[in-house]
Amino acid sequence: MEKPVISQKSPIAVDVKKGETYYWCKCGKSSNQPFCDGAHKGTSFEPLAFTAEKDETVYLCACKHTKTPPFCDGTHNNL
Template structure:
């Protein structure tokens, strides 16, 4: 199994202004972190699609090593 690329060793904080559907990048190669831009094509990685609520702050995993994908669980502090 391939390892995802570490995009950053910190979470991406995101607070949407409206309800929306997002696709979290699981491979770490997206240029639009923390969201998928299709860079995973040709790999075994797939984005995680979820609905986010307006005004609710999300801490998306930046290191791609979380055990609670797509949310940060602090794993980056051990890298």
């Protein structure tokens, strides 16, 4: 099983809008972190789609090892 690239060891704050769908990068190779730009092509990774439940600021995982994707759970502190 492939391991994702750690794009950074801290979360990325993103303002999301209720009802909009976002595509979180799971491979870590995207140049548009934390979102997918198609860089996973040729790997076993696929982006994770999620729809915002409300307008808010969320903290998306950038280390790609969270247990609560796409949200940061602090796992980066142990990498």
